[in-house]
Amino acid sequence: MSSTTEEKALTPETIENLKISKPAINSVGFGGIAAAVSQVSKYMNVADAFKLGAKMNQKGGFDCPGCAWPDPDDERSSLGEFCENGIKAIAEEAQNKTIGTEFFNKHSVDELASWSDFEIGKSGRLAEPMFLTEGATHYQPISWEDAFNKVGTHLNALDSPDEAVFYTSGRTTNEAAFLYQLFVREYGTSNLPDCSNMCHEASGSALSETLGIGKGSVTLDDLYKAELVLVVGQNPGTNHPRMLTALEKCKNNGGKVVAINPLPEAGLVRFTNPQNPIKLLTGGTQIADVFVPITINGDVAFFKAILLKLLAEEEQKGGVFDKAFIEEFTQGYDAFIADLKTYNFDECLKASGVSETVFNQVFDLILNNEKIIICWAMGLTQHENAVDNIREVVNLLLLKGSIGKEGAGTCPVRGHSNVQGDRTVGIFEAAPQAFLDKIEEKYGFKPSAKHGYSVIDAIKAMHEKKAKVFFGLGGNFISAVPDTTYSAQALGNCNLTVHVSTKLNRSHLVTGKEALIFPCLGRTEKDYQKSGLQLQSVENSMGVVSSTKGVLEPCSSALLSEVAVVCGVAHATLKDRSKINWLQYKDDYNLVREDIAEVVDGFKDYNTKLKQPSGFYLPNGARIRKFKTTTGKANFSINKLPNWKLKADELIMMTIRSHDQFNTTIYGLDDRYRGVYNGRRVIFMNREDMQERGLQEQQLVNLQSEFNGVIRKAPNFKVVGYDIPKNCCATYFPETNVLVPLDSFAHTAKTPASKSVSITVKAV
Ligand SMILES: Nc1nc2c(c(=O)[nH]1)N[C@H]1C(S)=C(S)[C@@H](COP(=O)(O)OP(=O)(O)OC[C@H]3O[C@@H](n4cnc5c(=O)[nH]c(N)nc54)[C@H](O)[C@@H]3O)O[C@H]1N2
Ligand SMILES: Nc1nc2c(c(=O)[nH]1)N[C@H]1C(S)=C(S)[C@@H](COP(=O)(O)OP(=O)(O)OC[C@H]3O[C@@H](n4cnc5c(=O)[nH]c(N)nc54)[C@H](O)[C@@H]3O)O[C@H]1N2
Ligand SMILES: [Mo]
Numbered sequence: 001m002s003s004t005t006e007e008k009a010l011t012p013e014t015i016e017n018l019k020i021s022k023p024a025i026n027s028v029g030f031g032g033i034a035a036a037v038s039q040v041s042k043y044m045n046v047a048d049a050f051k052l053g054a055k056m057n058q059k060g061g062f063d064c065p066g067c068a069w070p071d072p073d074d075e076r077s078s079l080g081e082f083c084e085n086g087i088k089a090i091a092e093e094a095q096n097k098t099i100g101t102e103f104f105n106k107h108s109v110d111e112l113a114s115w116s117d118f119e120i121g122k123s124g125r126l127a128e129p130m131f132l133t134e135g136a137t138h139y140q141p142i143s144w145e146d147a148f149n150k151v152g153t154h155l156n157a158l159d160s161p162d163e164a165v166f167y168t169s170g171r172t173t174n175e176a177a178f179l180y181q182l183f184v185r186e187y188g189t190s191n192l193p194d195c196s197n198m199c200h201e202a203s204g205s206a207l208s209e210t211l212g213i214g215k216g217s218v219t220l221d222d223l224y225k226a227e228l229v230l231v232v233g234q235n236p237g238t239n240h241p242r243m244l245t246a247l248e249k250c251k252n253n254g255g256k257v258v259a260i261n262p263l264p265e266a267g268l269v270r271f272t273n274p275q276n277p278i279k280l281l282t283g284g285t286q287i288a289d290v291f292v293p294i295t296i297n298g299d300v301a302f303f304k305a306i307l308l309k310l311l312a313e314e315e316q317k318g319g320v321f322d323k324a325f326i327e328e329f330t331q332g333y334d335a336f337i338a339d340l341k342t343y344n345f346d347e348c349l350k351a352s353g354v355s356e357t358v359f360n361q362v363f364d365l366i367l368n369n370e371k372i373i374i375c376w377a378m379g380l381t382q383h384e385n386a387v388d389n390i391r392e393v394v395n396l397l398l399l400k401g402s403i404g405k406e407g408a409g410t411c412p413v414r415g416h417s418n419v420q421g422d423r424t425v426g427i428f429e430a431a432p433q434a435f436l437d438k439i440e441e442k443y444g445f446k447p448s449a450k451h452g453y454s455v456i457d458a459i460k461a462m463h464e465k466k467a468k469v470f471f472g473l474g475g476n477f478i479s480a481v482p483d484t485t486y487s488a489q490a491l492g493n494c495n496l497t498v499h500v501s502t503k504l505n506r507s508h509l510v511t512g513k514e515a516l517i518f519p520c521l522g523r524t525e526k527d528y529q530k531s532g533l534q535l536q537s538v539e540n541s542m543g544v545v546s547s548t549k550g551v552l553e554p555c556s557s558a559l560l561s562e563v564a565v566v567c568g569v570a571h572a573t574l575k576d577r578s579k580i581n582w583l584q585y586k587d588d589y590n591l592v593r594e595d596i597a598e599v600v601d602g603f604k605d606y607n608t609k610l611k612q613p614s615g616f617y618l619p620n621g622a623r624i625r626k627f628k629t630t631t632g633k634a635n636f637s638i639n640k641l642p643n644w645k646l647k648a649d650e651l652i653m654m655t656i657r658s659h660d661q662f663n664t665t666i667y668g669l670d671d672r673y674r675g676v677y678n679g680r681r682v683i684f685m686n687r688e689d690m691q692e693r694g695l696q697e698q699q700l701v702n703l704q705s706e707f708n709g710v711i712r713k714a715p716n717f718k719v720v721g722y723d724i725p726k727n728c729c730a731t732y733f734p735e736t737n738v739l740v741p742l743d744s745f746a747h748t749a750k751t752p753a754s755k756s757v758s759i760t761v762k763a764v
Contacts (some may be wrong), residue, residue, distance in 0.1 A: 005492035006488045008110070008488070008506070008509050009487070009488035009510045011735050015681040017678040018678055019096065020334030020675055022268065022675050023264075026395060028255045048183075061548075061551065062524055063538045064086040064090065065089050065093060065523040066085055066086040067239060067414075067416075067417060068084075068416060068541040069243050069541060071540070078629075084241060085659075088660075093503075095125050095133070099124040099698070100127040101130075101140070101141045103124070104138055104141075110137065112508075113506070117505075118666040118667045118669060120505060121503060121666055124504075126501055128558045129141070131516055133148070142516070144558075147568055151471070151516065154496045154577075155573050156335045156573065159529035162191060163468045163705065165453060165461070165467045165469070165470050166456070167470070168194040168422055168472075169194070169472070170414075172420065173537060173548065174424070174539065175563055175592045175593065178599075179567065180427070180562075182570075183573075186447075187570075187574065190430070190448045191458065192452055193452070193454050194427050195455075196422070197751065198752055199415050200377075201381070201749040201751045202381040202389070202751045205387050209317055210629070211261070211300050211622040217410045217620060218410065218411045218542065219542050219617075221406075222409060227370065227407060227747075228474060229250055230257075231257060231268060231375045232261070232393070233261065233299065233378060234261070234413055235261070235265045235267075235268020235657070236268065236413070237659075238266075238659045239657060244287060256289045257288050258289065260748050261292070261328070262294055262295065262296050262654070262728050263293075263674075267287065289360045292358055292362060293353070293358075293725055294353055296725070297354030297385070297649045298353050299352075300385060300388050300434060301351035301608075302646075304358075305354075307361060308348065311340060311341075321399045322401025329627065331636065332635050333636055335638065338761050343641070353725050370394075371406065373634055374393050376413065377412070378656075378754075378755060381751055382752065382755065383642070383756045384746055385535055385746070387747060394637070397409065403634065404623055404624055409622065411542075411726070422742045425600055435599075438567070438592070443579055443580060458470075459481060459490045462490035465493050468496075469512075470491060470496070472497075472501075473566070474562075477507045478491060479664035479734040480663060482754060486742055491507075491512060495512055496513070496516070497515045499518065502521065503665070504517075506664070519559050519560075521554055524551065524552050525555070529564070529586060529587050532753075534549075534561070534589045535610070544615045544616070544617055544618075545618060549763045561586070563589060567582045593606040636754050646758055649760050650758045651758070652705075652729070652758055653705075653736070655736050655754045656730050657732070658674070658680060659669035659672050660672075664734050671732075683720065683729055686726050694763070697720070697721055698718045700763070701764060702762055703715075703736065706760075707744055714738050740752055
């Protein structure tokens, strides 16, 4: 019997073999290296692994496709700037096994959908373009030319270009991303949702409004020189391991680190640098001087408590706020202080869930230091009040004058390795008019000025059949987005779904009436074109643009680069009506960069600057106290406490990453640092909450969320008692995306609130 689109979208994993042990407090070290080496040897030959290890994140090598953490400008470790999870990321891409006609003949779409995400990921690298005809059970091969024409035919048959959606994931290089948005705009729409919509969009919104730039202000050097670094809502030991090396350096220079997180994440507590063998033996550095076990979404309350006490101290003794900075560079101070005074300290502290003792430790550090950096990731951005979270962080930095000076500032730590660069070069459903004007000036067509669909809008539009073609440049849309069942129906409503991908994933199985898979080159592979071997470029979390060049031979001769795919689709769709010679770009990527240099600020002499071994910094106003806001100053903002309330039996759930996954790619079934082995359908619960519900360790439970009267269910999870604040719980993404309501998202930014889902837990 064939399964429905909704059924195919769910992860059918079992949980029988789950093993639980004590969570680790120390990250990396021998365990990490052993884990990485065993991972690599599973899929790659050892010679390739060494070749890659030596080139990863080295000047002139390739950029690790793992995370967006920057590489040091100066000395780089001779062992390579790598980490355990970086090695897993490249091993995942640089697999020996490939899949094509034979594989898809053997396995129907239905059968593949019954595999777990882990099994799907292990099937191998996609090696040929494939096509699923309407009503068919199996994908079949298709030539690139026919495939491009199919996309063109579908796009040209739509009543309006706004009936197509063009998604981007954040691994896409600057060159491919720039051409892609250019094609989409020439085709006639601004429907350019991207993974950033689900990730740091709230940071972009909050920082643009308050500091005039949607990116962070600090450099790696600032982190080394900071007196105090707050790491808020972030798990760097797993998701940005090389950040721990920077924090260690900061501490060696006398800096202090505070971790604000519902979970005592390994790595923040203690960290062993894998590139320092002596440390491996002695047990490593204590990274966090203070650990703040905050309640989920208690951050605005916590920061308000800090702000209130700072204000009291300023009013009593003075010298707490940087008055000269506030006077010269900011706007809105009086209104901000007036609003702050309407809050009560005790109530705020209580709402944060933090003890007075821990609060005072953090308060003293903030009071007594002038060079403060605040780092954050998804723990702040994936809430309904995510924008308030980040604006409140900015308020604190502004009061302390901790922005635009050495060792101080904002540090939103990006996820995908080029998610920041994609936005810089134009992947944006709401691009500024100035950028659109530049496109018009250079290419002679008028881009649509209408705001396009973000991820959430796109899902709704497809559900309502207002959008009929979905095109994804990278990523795994169905598993990444909230409300899996509703979103599967949305994709199922499309006439055509297309994915440009390196690996098979669930989105290839949750299709429109027709579907295409375009296999492409990965970051690690050599990209040969007419003019020779090509290099591409990416921007890291700190605004440094550098080159990346693959080192391995492509895993299949049928692969195209993302640039070539975009050129092929653009040419087949726009034909003679285009003002652009699409096919020239794929022969020589220098031409793409020459265009970017003309259109995007900060890229003058792009091709020349890219030859600098460490890359080049893009301009950043906040870094030099030139705030490009509507007021021309840094803006204080007024933020309310969140006002959600749990019902009697509800818990607030955050959906997080295990140590063995890259977003929807499941490297393995273990979460070593949290002591979970052989299974992912677990719910981490406070032991008192378990007791109140009469739940035992590893008891099988069903999870349910209710939002605006709609009930969503996720069955068969096992309970794991954990050090997590009362009324809070945690599960892994994407297994519980089915519980995240589509209509629960950050105001202003529309980031799905996947870190604050109200759920109930019931024994099976
Ligand atoms: N190996 C690996 N690396 C990755 C990724 C991956 O999946 N695997 N993903 C990449 C991507 S795209 C991204 S965006 C980043 C994600 O990097 P992270 O943001 O570190 O990832 P999450 O697992 O979502 O972790 C969120 C952290 O926030 C905490 N948290 C949750 N809610 C709250 C809250 O309300 N307040 C506070 N203070 N803390 C909270 C959680 O306990 C957790 O430690 O990592 C990137 N790097
Ligand atoms: N509940 C919940 N949901 C979340 C999150 C959460 O914390 N909780 N996090 C959100 C966040 S922060 C993000 S960024 C999104 C991630 O959303 P996406 O970016 O859409 O998802 P990924 O899992 O990173 O995409 C993996 C797929 O990308 C393809 N791929 C890998 N490398 C390449 C490449 O070089 N080129 C191309 N063309 N394809 C490639 C592979 O086929 C792979 O299967 O998920 C979001 N969803
Ligand atoms: Mo992300």
